[in-house]
Amino acid sequence: MNKRLFLFIPLVFFVLLGLLFWRGLSLNPNEKPSALVNKPFPEFTLSVLAAAENPQHLVRASRNDIIGRVSLVNVWATWCTTCLAEHEFLNRLKSQGVLIYGIYYPIDFVEEKSGAEEWLRDLHNPYVFTVVDEDRKLGMNLGVFGTPETFVLDKKGMIRHRHLGDVNEMVWVNELQPLLQALEKE
Amino acid sequence: MHADWLSLVPEIGQLSLIIAFCFSVALFLLPLWGSYRNNLLMMLSARSIAAGFFIFVLISFLCLTWSFTQNDFSVAYVATNSNSLLPMHYKISAVWGGHEGSLLLWILMLSGWTFAVALFSRSIPLELQARVLSVMGFVAIGFSLFILITSNPFDRNLPIPPQEGNDLNPLLQDIGLIIHPPVLYMGYVGFSVVFAFAIAALLTGRMDSAWARWSRPWAIIAWGFLSLGVAMGSWWAYYELGWGGWWFWDPVENAAFMPWLVGTALIHSLAVTEKRGLFKSWTILLAIFAFSLSLLGTFLVRSGVLTSVHAFANDPERGLFILGFLLVVVGVSLVLYAIRAPVVKGAQGFDWLSRETFLLANNILLVVVMLVVLIGTLYPLIADALGLGKISVGAPFFNMFFLPLMGLLCLLMAVGPVLNWKKTQPALLKTLLLKPWVISLLIGLLFPLFYAEKYSIPVAVAVFIASWITTALISDFIYRLRHADSFISGFKKLSMSYYAMSIAHVGVAVSLIGIVLSSHYSQERDLRLQLGQVVEMAPYQFTLKSLIPIRESNYIADQADIEVQKNGKFLEILSPQKRRYLARGDVMTEVALDAGLLRDIYIAMGDKLSDDAWAMRIHVKPFVRWIWLGAIFMALGSLLAVIDKRYRTKTAEVSL
Numbered sequence: 001m002n003k004r005l006f007l008f009i010p011l012v013f014f015v016l017l018g019l020l021f022w023r024g025l026s027l028n029p030n031e032k033p034s035a036l037v038n039k040p041f042p043e044f045t046l047s048v049l050a051a052a053e054n055p056q057h058l059v060r061a062s063r064n065d066i067i068g069r070v071s072l073v074n075v076w077a078t079w080c081t082t083c084l085a086e087h088e089f090l091n092r093l094k095s096q097g098v099l100i101y102g103i104y105y106p107i108d109f110v111e112e113k114s115g116a117e118e119w120l121r122d123l124h125n126p127y128v129f130t131v132v133d134e135d136r137k138l139g140m141n142l143g144v145f146g147t148p149e150t151f152v153l154d155k156k157g158m159i160r161h162r163h164l165g166d167v168n169e170m171v172w173v174n175e176l177q178p179l180l181q182a183l184e185k186e
Numbered sequence: 187m188h189a190d191w192l193s194l195v196p197e198i199g200q201l202s203l204i205i206a207f208c209f210s211v212a213l214f215l216l217p218l219w220g221s222y223r224n225n226l227l228m229m230l231s232a233r234s235i236a237a238g239f240f241i242f243v244l245i246s247f248l249c250l251t252w253s254f255t256q257n258d259f260s261v262a263y264v265a266t267n268s269n270s271l272l273p274m275h276y277k278i279s280a281v282w283g284g285h286e287g288s289l290l291l292w293i294l295m296l297s298g299w300t301f302a303v304a305l306f307s308r309s310i311p312l313e314l315q316a317r318v319l320s321v322m323g324f325v326a327i328g329f330s331l332f333i334l335i336t337s338n339p340f341d342r343n344l345p346i347p348p349q350e351g352n353d354l355n356p357l358l359q360d361i362g363l364i365i366h367p368p369v370l371y372m373g374y375v376g377f378s379v380v381f382a383f384a385i386a387a388l389l390t391g392r393m394d395s396a397w398a399r400w401s402r403p404w405a406i407i408a409w410g411f412l413s414l415g416v417a418m419g420s421w422w423a424y425y426e427l428g429w430g431g432w433w434f435w436d437p438v439e440n441a442a443f444m445p446w447l448v449g450t451a452l453i454h455s456l457a458v459t460e461k462r463g464l465f466k467s468w469t470i471l472l473a474i475f476a477f478s479l480s481l482l483g484t485f486l487v488r489s490g491v492l493t494s495v496h497a498f499a500n501d502p503e504r505g506l507f508i509l510g511f512l513l514v515v516v517g518v519s520l521v522l523y524a525i526r527a528p529v530v531k532g533a534q535g536f537d538w539l540s541r542e543t544f545l546l547a548n549n550i551l552l553v554v555v556m557l558v559v560l561i562g563t564l565y566p567l568i569a570d571a572l573g574l575g576k577i578s579v580g581a582p583f584f585n586m587f588f589l590p591l592m593g594l595l596c597l598l599m600a601v602g603p604v605l606n607w608k609k610t611q612p613a614l615l616k617t618l619l620l621k622p623w624v625i626s627l628l629i630g631l632l633f634p635l636f637y638a639e640k641y642s643i644p645v646a647v648a649v650f651i652a653s654w655i656t657t658a659l660i661s662d663f664i665y666r667l668r669h670a671d672s673f674i675s676g677f678k679k680l681s682m683s684y685y686a687m688s689i690a691h692v693g694v695a696v697s698l699i700g701i702v703l704s705s706h707y708s709q710e711r712d713l714r715l716q717l718g719q720v721v722e723m724a725p726y727q728f729t730l731k732s733l734i735p736i737r738e739s740n741y742i743a744d745q746a747d748i749e750v751q752k753n754g755k756f757l758e759i760l761s762p763q764k765r766r767y768l769a770r771g772d773v774m775t776e777v778a779l780d781a782g783l784l785r786d787i788y789i790a791m792g793d794k795l796s797d798d799a800w801a802m803r804i805h806v807k808p809f810v811r812w813i814w815l816g817a818i819f820m821a822l823g824s825l826l827a828v829i830d831k832r833y834r835t836k837t838a839e840v841s842l
Contacts, residue, residue, distance in 0.1 A: 007524045007525075007529070008524040010474075010475075010520050010523065011517075011520040011524050014517065014520055015517075018509075018512075018517070020564070020567065021485070022509065084793060084801055115710060118711075123714075139580070139582070140580070140582055144580065
């Protein structure tokens with residue numbers, strides 16, 4: 001075979017890439033949500049953070065523990081200042097009876113769990129429980145690229161909405177609360 | 187207001203830019219035409235045209251700087267990126283704080299490199315010289331057109347200019363921004379020279395050792411700048427963003443990192459091409475890749491196809507232009523490559539245990555890592571384009587591939603430098619590497635035992651590899667001195683390139699230590715800190731002593747004074763701030779850092795919790811400085827490599 005043909009490989013590769021960019025220019029990357037909307041929440045079995053308010057004294061939790069009722073699943077981390085900003089508001093939601101599950105998402109593979117446990121102790125715990133996404137597989141399955149992120153789950157455990165960034169008064173009133181109320185009626 | 191003609195400075199800048207564009211067209215056409223017609227005069231004109239191009243871009247750049255220093259808010263770009271309250275040094279660095287100005291800086295660098303090629307390449311054949319400069323001219327046409335058509339920094343806000351500017355983004359009001367972009371661009375744009383050499387070689391059909399020797403210093407120095415630029419960016423992110431992280435796998439970081447990876451492969455492959463005349467086509471391809479990835483980086487950052495913290499004002503028109511330019515430059519290069527690159531026929535072989543083999547492995551690994559980063563960066567785009575939805579790829583993906591591949595690369599790096607070209611006797615390896623291996627293994631195994639309570643295997647592996655790289659170099663050095671009469675005479679006999687290589691490799695070992703140790707031994711606490719309260723993070727104790735309001739010309743701040751003690755003994759006071767910049771009302775975290783060779787103490791303020799309590803983030807990060815120290819070593823290595831005397835042959839002769 002003619003060896004020169006091999007030298008055309010980079011060109012072919014490049015043309016494909018060029019087509020991709022052409023397409024990419026017409027899309028808006030900030031409009032992220034989501035491939036996951038209306039898909040079932042991914043399976044997982046992960047250990048649960050020790051915390052004072054852990055009604056069932058779970059040590060490990062899986063998908064079955066969080067489905068059944070309309071809920072929020074909030075991805076957070078201790079290094080994340082926005083999570084800190086949002087935390088107080090989540091506490092308020094909890095007091096209004098909103099079910100919130102936490103996914104603790106360590107950015108660094110050595111980050112200690114104790115930091116997260118302290119966080120929940122010092123800042124109060126808005127979560128029914130928080131699972132530790134040790135190998136960050138769950139985060140990857142959810143397409144998490146930064147924290148905080150909040151997913152809305154319906155009674156069947158389907159993801160119905162994904163919110164990027166902190167949950168605050170405005171987001172709650174305009175976006176999440178109406179959706180949650182609608183889902184409760186389903 | 188100023189004298190009449192001074193108010194026209196932006197127009198002078200604009201005009202100079204147009205003249206510079208004309209020069210770039212001339213630079214592309216005349217020497218190239220001359221090289222095919224064998225017209226000496228036209229080929230020689232390349233040098234003067236390059237000088238003219240540089241001078242007019244410089245004038246244009248100075249005009250923009252002038253408008254910034256004079257607070258000329260009738261210039262739209264100045265009004266968007268500056269403010270009369272801004273201190274003078276930030277007004278100057280604000281010139282490249284936004285898209286238009288940073289593009290002008292880019293072109294200034296390009297013209298500077300072009301001029302440097304014209305100055306320092308008199309010893310290479312005129313035909314090649316003319317073609318190299320002509321390719322540079324072509325790149326210059328693209329960028330000049332880009333700035334003139336889509337991103338003119340001299341656009342006016344007339345007839346009613348704003349009274350006050352919008353201010354420079356406070357994140358960018360920092361020493362890091364003053365130096366990071368120029369250094370990074372030096373690296374990015376520097377690869378255009380090697381690219382020009384590669385294209386000129388394809389046009390001439392001459393790709394021999396001499397060609398590799400001419401292009402090598404340019405590749406090395408560009409790589410040195412890029413190493414430094416990337417490291418500075420990481421350092422800036424570390425102390426300015428307030429997360430305590432130093433690498434985020436952000437698309438724009440990746441955009442700078444990919445050319446670095448390919449550039450690293452390139453300087454190694456160039457070594458093989460120069461010394462042994464092998465890997466020619468591969469070297470050319472890497473040169474094209476390195477510059478293409480620089481262009482790709484520009485496209486990704488400025489077109490808005492990906493989201494990133496480095497948000498430039500995005501505009502699809504700009505994206506389209508760069509994409510078009512990218513297609514032309516890379517497409518033409520690759521077509522040329524496919525048609526003209528030399529096909530290997532029965533090349534001289536080499537044994538598996540040889541320097542060639544290891545350099546080949548180095549190249550393959552680096553290119554694979556680059557592809558991983560490329561895929562990770564573009565995956566969201568690919569998924570979106572194919573209608574799979576909007577997804578993002580984060581650090582876990584990158585780390586999963588990056589860490590093992592780079593670990594393997596570092597391991598090879600211990601062995602590679604001591605090997606001979608062509609063939610190495612296994613016995614020699616035993617002499618050179620066995621002792622260092624035993625010593626390093628011991629150091630590696632023992633270090634985690636003494637350093638921390640919990641034994642960490644990754645740390646042991648990293649320390650072992652880093653020590654092996656270093657001790658193998660020392661062992662090789664001693665071996666090379668074995669015939670010397672004295673240490674001094676032997677020391678002088680070894681070439682500058684040898685020392686350059688050694689220093690750069692030690693730099694990699696140093697960075698490796700920094701990366702692994704800082705990520706494994708960092709302590710990090712987010713906590714509520716109340717006045718007078720003591721927080722323990724062994725062996726340090728932190729006490730919040732006072733909270734003071736601060737007022738400066740362009741911001742107000744809350745400052746916390748925190749006393750740091752080590753084992754109960756007073757160490758220092760650290761004063762992080764939470765600033766609110768007046769012009770835009772942006773809130774910024776100003777980190778307090780106690781930097782040290784063995785550890786950094788890092789305090790960032792979170793939110794105010796009550797009148798006497800703040801949320802704070804305290805990190806103790808061992809060896810984190812080594813990450814950047816290693817990059818300084820690498821840059822130093824590249825500097826030493828280019829001053830090696832074999833690159834300075836025949837400069838005295840005037841070549842005609």
